[in-house]
Amino acid sequence: MLFLLLASALVSPQTTTGEALFYKQWQLPIAGQVKLGPLYNGRSCAACHINNGRGRPPVDGRDDPSFVLRFSIAPQNEAQRMALALEEYASIAEPRYGRQLQDKGIDGAGEGRLLVEYRDKLVQLDDGEVVILQRPVYSLDNLKKGPLHKNVQISARLAQPLHGIGLLAAIRDEDILSAEDPRDEDKDGVSGRANMVRDVVNSKIVPGRFGWKATQPNLLQQVAVAFAQDIGISSSLYPQTAQVCTDDKSDCLATSSKPANAGKNEISDDELSLTTQYVSRFRADQNGAEIKFGAERVGEKLFSEIGCVSCHRKSYKITTKDREGDSRPQTIYPYSDFLLHDMGAGLADHRPEAQASGWEWRTQPLWGIGKIDKVNGNRFFLHDGRARTITEAILWHGGEARHARARFSALSKNQRAALVKFVRGL
Ligand code: HEC
Ligand code: HEC
Numbered sequence: 001m002l003f004l005l006l007a008s009a010l011v012s013p014q015t016t017t018g019e020a021l022f023y024k025q026w027q028l029p030i031a032g033q034v035k036l037g038p039l040y041n042g043r044s045c046a047a048c049h050i051n052n053g054r055g056r057p058p059v060d061g062r063d064d065p066s067f068v069l070r071f072s073i074a075p076q077n078e079a080q081r082m083a084l085a086l087e088e089y090a091s092i093a094e095p096r097y098g099r100q101l102q103d104k105g106i107d108g109a110g111e112g113r114l115l116v117e118y119r120d121k122l123v124q125l126d127d128g129e130v131v132i133l134q135r136p137v138y139s140l141d142n143l144k145k146g147p148l149h150k151n152v153q154i155s156a157r158l159a160q161p162l163h164g165i166g167l168l169a170a171i172r173d174e175d176i177l178s179a180e181d182p183r184d185e186d187k188d189g190v191s192g193r194a195n196m197v198r199d200v201v202n203s204k205i206v207p208g209r210f211g212w213k214a215t216q217p218n219l220l221q222q223v224a225v226a227f228a229q230d231i232g233i234s235s236s237l238y239p240q241t242a243q244v245c246t247d248d249k250s251d252c253l254a255t256s257s258k259p260a261n262a263g264k265n266e267i268s269d270d271e272l273s274l275t276t277q278y279v280s281r282f283r284a285d286q287n288g289a290e291i292k293f294g295a296e297r298v299g300e301k302l303f304s305e306i307g308c309v310s311c312h313r314k315s316y317k318i319t320t321k322d323r324e325g326d327s328r329p330q331t332i333y334p335y336s337d338f339l340l341h342d343m344g345a346g347l348a349d350h351r352p353e354a355q356a357s358g359w360e361w362r363t364q365p366l367w368g369i370g371k372i373d374k375v376n377g378n379r380f381f382l383h384d385g386r387a388r389t390i391t392e393a394i395l396w397h398g399g400e401a402r403h404a405r406a407r408f409s410a411l412s413k414n415q416r417a418a419l420v421k422f423v424r425g426l
Contacts, residue, residue, distance in 0.1 A: 018278025021271055022046055026231055028106050035266050037232040039102035039111060039241075041065050045226065045275070048159040052282050053375035055159030057116050057136070057385040066159040066378070067385065068230065069101040069114055069138070072351060073149050087198045087205055090215050090354040094152050096145040100229050112143040116156075118386070123395050126410045131395055135346075136386050153351035153358070156384040157212055161375070163368050165210075166280025167332045169219045170318040173207050176338045179313065190310040190400045192339035195362070197354040200224075200237050209338045212383040213353045214362035223276045233266045241266075284332060285368055299422025302415055306407035311363040311400075313337040335366035335426055344398020347382070359399060370424030390420050 022045045026036035042048045042065035048055055055066025072091035075081040080092050093099045103110040118134035125131065138156060140148070182193040197208035199217045208214040216222040221237060228238035303309060312335040319329045340360040350358035361383060369390070372379055379388060387393035397405040408416065 016271065016274065018274040018276070021275040022278050026233065035233060037104075037106040037241075039105045040232040041068055041100070041102055041104060041230045043231065045231075045279075048230065049162050050376040050378070052162040053372070054161045054378050054380065055385070056378045056380055057156070057158065058114055059116060065104070067114075068157050068159075069140075070155040070157060070351065070353075071097050071099055071101065071148065072153050072353075073151055074153070087196070087354060090197065091153075091352065094149050097148065101140070102229075102232070109144060111145060113141040115139045115141055123409075125416075127413060129413065131391060133392050133395060134386055134388070136384055153349075155349040155351040155353075158380060158383060158385040160212070160364075161368065162279060163282050163375075164284030164332070164334065164365075165219065165282055167284055167318060167320065168209065168334060168338075168365065169280060170320050171209070171316045171332075171338070172318070175316055176207055176209065179337045180339060188307070188310060189403050190307070190341065192311065192337060192341055192363075192400070193355075194338070195340050195354050195356045195360075207338075208354060209362070211353075212361055212364070213356040214338060214340060215353045215356070219280055220273065220276045223279060224272055227267055227272070227275075235265050235267045235272050236269055237272070239265060284334075285371065296418075296422045296425050298415070299418040299420070299425075302411065302419045303422055306411070306419075307401075307404040308419075310404070311337055311339070311341055312366055313363075333367055333426070336363040338362060341401065342399035343396075343401060346396055346398050349383075366423060366426045369426055390423050391416070 025043045025047075026040075028036060036043060048066040050066065056062075056064055057067050058064060070091075071094035073094055075084055075092050083089055084092065091099065097111055101111055101114060103113055105111070115138070117137050117139070119137060121133040121135050123131045123133055136156065138154065176194055180193050181191050184191040194207035195214040196205050197215055197217050198204075199206045200221055206217045208217050210216040210219065210222040216225060224235045224237035227233040227235055228241050232241045234241050303312075314335055315331050315333045317329065317331050319327050322328050340356050340362055342357070342359045343361050344359065347361060348359040352358050356362075364382075368375075369381075378385075381387035381390065381393040382396060387396055394405060394408050408419070411419065
């Protein structure tokens with residue numbers, strides 16, 4: 001009882017902190033106070049980002065919330081084509097279900113249930129070793145609002161790890177844009193371009209960097225979208241939550257450039273920025289030092305030689321402000337270029353988002369990837385968590401990464417082990 005009292009004191013208005021908001025289990029509406037839902041996926045940020053780590057697919061019949069299904073349809077008319085061209089929205093919402101399957105609702109029922117099954121896919125490496133990959137097949141059960149649009153586009157997304165996210169936010173746009181090579185002019189088979197997306201607050205088109213397709217340009221917007229779509233909480237950035245997606249309006253959950261309804265939103269601007277500030281202080285907990293000895297040095301050399309670095313760019317110089325407001329220059333080692341790459345048919349979701357095509361994904365940062373077991377035990381790699389090991393993740397690489405994958409496959413067993421060991425040490 002005492003514990004409950006203390007816990008509620010933590011989130012009372014006077015003492016609300018970003019940490020309390022991140023962990024807060026949003027409640028069913030009480031006394032006219034509309035908060036959670038009516039449709040949602042998880043009741044707190046921490047429910048999906050357990051220990052700030054990655055999520056898990058709904059395997060073994062488990063009903064974990066740390067995985068979502070995105071929906072959209074191709075534009076159906078001129079107005080929708082125009083809206084996409086102007087990037088008013090990143091995609092056109094599925095008419096009945098909106099942009100995401102919310103599998104939970106405050107009346108006890110969500111929009112439906114997602115099931116996943118895996119089919120084996122055998123890959124033989126050059127030395128004859130066989131690796132069994134698993135290809136996910138999704139199905140939906142109990143769809144509450146009738147069938148999905150016949151041309152629905154579906155994308156499965158694992159909750160991303162959040163360590164060091166504020167440092168990634170501090171990378172300058174110019175540093176990301178300078179690595180673009182959309183026409184592959186250096187002829188290395190790897191192109192790479194930024195997803196240009198709408199910054200809702202400033203009403204501008206800017207490079208995106210958060211999300212598996214880099215659809216969100218900054219942390220504030222990413223956090224506001226999470227509140228709206230994942231928890232069902234409106235803010236001045238996203239005054240509408242999923243409930244308005246029930247009435248055949250294709251503009252449900254549209255990005256709005258007007259910070260309307262300021263007074264009526266379920267979360268205030270202060271609460272939104274407190275949550276964002278809290279998330280942005282998550283430590284990177286990475287091993288920034290140069291790798292010095294043994295197998296890792298061999299692995300590091302291979303990582304460059306076989307072309308992993310073409311996308312998994314090692315480092316950036318950034319400047320952050322410390323708590324006293326003083327500037328602090330530092331080098332970070334996220335191993336990503338934050339650009340979109342065509343990753344081939346095997347990984348394609350065939351669902352465009354802003355300027356990202358249905359084949360493109362943002363290079364996922366590799367820092368901290370070896371700490372996965374210590375974080376929350378969720379050992380699932382790639383955007384939909386289909387890969388169980390780093391080797392499997394590499395073998396799914398195709399498209400622009402096909403040469404790197406082929407060179408990996410041609411390595412000796414010891415070299416492959418050294419490369420994987422290096423990646424696990426990042
Ligand atoms: C239902 C599960 C769920 C909940 C609840 C949730 N998230 Fe997420 N989060 C995700 C998924 C899935 C992604 C990847 C989204 C994508 O690809 O567009 C993500 C991505 C992110 C990212 C971007 C990470 C990156 O590397 O680009 C941030 C930051 C984030 N979430 C913060 C939050 C915060 C803060 C909250 C609470 C307000 C929250 N999330 C609630 C599932 C969730
Ligand atoms: C053409 C660009 C490109 C190249 C080259 C490339 N990658 Fe990737 N990598 C990506 C992208 C994009 C993703 C995210 C794909 C997804 O989630 O579907 C990714 C994801 C990964 C992941 C999973 C990360 C996670 O947290 O789930 C690992 C591990 C990885 N890459 C390692 C490598 C290694 C090792 C090499 C060299 C053999 C390599 N990559 C070469 C673009 C590339």
